[in-house]
Amino acid sequence: SIAHSGMLVIGLIVGNAFGIQSMLFYGIVYGFMNLGVFYLIDIFHQQGFTEIKSLSGLGRNFPLMGVLAVILMISLTGLPPTGGFTAKLLMFTSLWDYYQFDGSQYLIWLFGLGLLNTAISLFYYLKIPYYLFIHSSVEKKEINFSKKDGIIVSIIVFLVLLLFFKADLLLNVLNQFNFAL
Secondary structure: OHHHHHHHHHHHHHOOHHHHHHHHHHHHHHHHHHHHHHHHHHHHHHOOOOOHHHHOOHHHHOHHHHHHHHHHHHHHHOOOOOHHHHHHHHHHHHHHHHHHHHOOHHHHHHHHHHHHHHHHHHHHHOHHHHHHHHOOOOOOOOOOOOHHHHHHHHHHHHHHHHHHHOHHHHHHHHHOOOOOO
């Protein structure tokens, strides 16, 4: 959450209309991603899966749930083809555009730290797909992933994917507001 908050602060530092729009886009996408991830975490927790290691092999036994979790983790990392990628791209683009205008060195440092933070997040976010699909478990694990749960998480994942392929849907809504400071 701290890293994602730092990404949102970029929009405030940039302070122009594009920076604010990028920040709002990021916040909305981040909200969808977290809604999906925390929904899955709640399902896992209610059924006794309290550590990441306890998820070993679960994605192979329940592929829909596993794939949905992987897409959400990829989106939190900021990789394509997810809205998380588009959101980070917009944030970094707004920062780069502002650097081109302002020329302050701290903006390059901020840009570099943001990229470094994104690279580091790969380790944390991709650990879950690793345990879901790659790491095996000696015991056959069961989880109650109901049709309702599948539909809810699928809708959230659909929105996260949609905001990569059709980011203009949300950007057009955001462009209707005047963010001039």
